[in-house]
Amino acid sequence: MKPLKAAFTGLLAIIAALAAGHLVAAFVGPSASPYLAVGNAAIDLTPSWLKDFAVTTFGTYDKLVLLTGMALVLAGLGVAAGLASRRSATPGSVVAVVLGIVGVAAVLTRPDVGQLAVLAPLASLAAGLYVFRFLHKEAEPSETRRDFLVTAGLAVAAGVAGQLFGSRTDVEGSRRAVGDLTPRTKAPEIPIGADFVKDGTPSFITSGKDFYRIDTALSVPRIRAEEWALRVHGMVERPMVLTFEEIRQRDLVEETVTLTCVSNEVGGPYISTGKFVGVKIGDMLREAGVKAGADQLFSTSDDGFTAGSPLDYVLERGMIAIGMNGEPLPAEHGFPARLVVPGLYGYVSATKWVTDLNVTTFAKEQGYWIPRGWAARAPIKTMSRIDRPKGFARVQGKTVVAGTAWAQPKGVAKVEVRADGGAWQEAELGADVSDSTWRMWRIELDLKPGNHSVECRATDKSGYTQDQARLDPVPDGATGWHSISFSVE
Template structure:
């Protein structure tokens, strides 16, 4: 069915999109005041992560890598944009549908916000304010797109003889047509039937039309301001008339005087009080009229619009309104992020003065990096270090406000500030971190030099009880992690780290403080933005990932990876080098073997390492022959355990199997 809305569909969709953008921009601005994590898009994304089945999460990590959160947020925004465009299109016909849609989206946002850890009623304010402003923007833009220049509001009109409303009888009017001139076919005011002189009134009273008077069928709506009051000579003067539009073609907004009520008399219809007396003109809303029409007042309809001149579409006004909405949305986002503290935290990070380590790391051996093209460097630059966490918005923690609370099964609960931590003896250590979500041969592993206070030293200050076996750490965004007490206290370089590769921790890697524990997968050890340690037991508490299909404890499994040549690549026949990395943190890699096309395993040469907590580069020479070849690798750790060939998925406690690549040699 054809739409009767003057606003085209594309304009409705644009109005919806801009209204949604305004809603999100305002919500972002308010969230900058209340807290960045209260932004509804982030809350919905967090809820989606919590509700997503583990296989889907694993697929997202495999497919998108460290960009999985950006993809998720982008998906949420795309869905919101589609819904907003749909609501804008529907609102062209009935704005209430758009308001209802905004309200429904708001309810979903509120529910997502309230399901976050430590949520308070104040956290829903950004969502509510955004929804209200977005609905208002929808209404404003839709009205702005309508051209209402043809619609006028009629003032209350007095009797035809009132000097203030009409010229004196017989006085010429600049806009009045001459009596002997042909009448235009322009629409006329249906309420203009009463004439301004006595003969017109008498004609109305007798029930017969004066010679030359317009018939009821000729009378059509006209703006009240344009209706001339005819004098006696005009009322009596004959003249040709063009056919006027019939009532059936009148829009719904015309004066509600039916043709049947006018037929047969030029100015007679049922009175407004329903008495049935003749000689009176019934105008909706008019007060009862006196006999003969002398001194009566006639109230005109509130809206009078010429026939065929329904409100149109004003493209220019709409587009200027849209531009204003885009500006509001953009300003809201920019200010919201600034208020969220990103700039302040970045400035604080740059201003951190790191003390020298009390226990420096060993110098990296000269042979630790084989410097082969395409091979992962021994030290992973900060910008290239993998990132896997649950934070859709990176927590912005000002070191001046940061504290670490240690409580639970301790003799003396303690709380440390950032300044307190920097005053402790700091240890420097080279440690490779690995994510449990890493597939065989995957990219979620990296090596860095860390600086921090030893966790064991800090925990001893609190006095751990003998039966405690778990450290339940909590990050600033509510993530929790369970770390075995015995691993942290066994002498390894488990750190509350404050620096990475010679600079304060990057914000996305945990600034101001994170945990680093060699030998454990990150999900049970590497809490970023750590603010709380509860000393407890595994049989009393569980961390974030435990009820989501992952083991409560996660020691790293020995793994190896082929970096060059790449899977699916091609080589020229002849001598070439196969190279990669292997890791078995806190145990160390003792050997790496390579085979081609299922042949004999050959020992690879190993790079030097400063200790057992880092990965180890390896390489082997190969005389490549034409054809397609499959290359496999396996590692053996310092305890004599060799990687199993049995392939297993990352869940529940880390992937297993040999990494292999297939290449073509020409």
């Protein structure tokens, strides 16, 4: 077999295998797609340091980078398998079987699929093996070209069909059917002067499209509110199962809350604020009757992600949110429901697509990130950052430095700024909305032309000033004063 034909034979076999698995997964569960299952397994097996690198380097594009990298690796394997099979189909067949077994193993370890899910990787294995051996056969050049074109067309059609069928769950239709979510208790209006957008800070309320998203889901779970339910069980006297309609018929409250990701480096962007509508978890758990000795609320997502929240925080502040910024939760932010617990980093408090609440102890259960080196309890640290000027900017005229500070749930009392290692100066603070939200600040500095550095620090309402020492996010959040360098012209 000629090298070009051999390479294309292996590549098309890989494409056909992935397409077949994706198509079957559309009917047995989208997470059963071998491509996604292997990707999710890779996420689960990746060491914490590498995940931190991915988030820091690629941000919210980390999943796209992973999937693209997987596609390139698989394509390379297909080409290599084809080239190794120029004289015999055996090497390529072995590669197809090995990849099929990897897909089966990945699907079988997924917690969010049923028994029929194994049909998807089996279809991948059968399709990949059949296509490889079919195209490998000796044929006239005209027949070879025809076979390649037909195979490529069928593979593309299967992949497209799988994507269309897999997305047939009408999540947006379900969101629209929810209608207005009118809380009995509304959050206070955001006062004028809560942010300094004209000076470079974010707007106080973050829009859904700009709200940061860091999670382990390679594909957004597609759940209709009409089919969703929340199970409350464990160390309670009266376990319960609540439907979406039963949740929304309870006393809905609206709260303005700032959510923060533990992966945020000093000065990082993974922090956002929204108005969330939902029910207080404390009311639900008191109704269920929490037994003595419980100290953790262990939440599980529809996609199998788990998080453990300190029960005292949850009883005091936790919410099952079903709305955000005046509408039902966006699908990518947890529709139909998610946890919101002010004062805790998201990996222990912000489970999206939540379906299960288990009242338990830290001794019995560990959330997804805990065995991977992160702290079991993760209160948010007092922090601040400079939003303007940007690093290495050239500033003309007066120097206005503006930024953001947060210390949920204690609240921000003061932000100080200093230039070039000089004396600290207290910044002007934006209106104080809530101790569970961020607070904007600004200051005008009299700086001479030339190069300068500026740093900031926040003090919370308990009197604690953020740490100067620079520490990485692992195991319980970064610390350090944010600083930037810029020039004044």
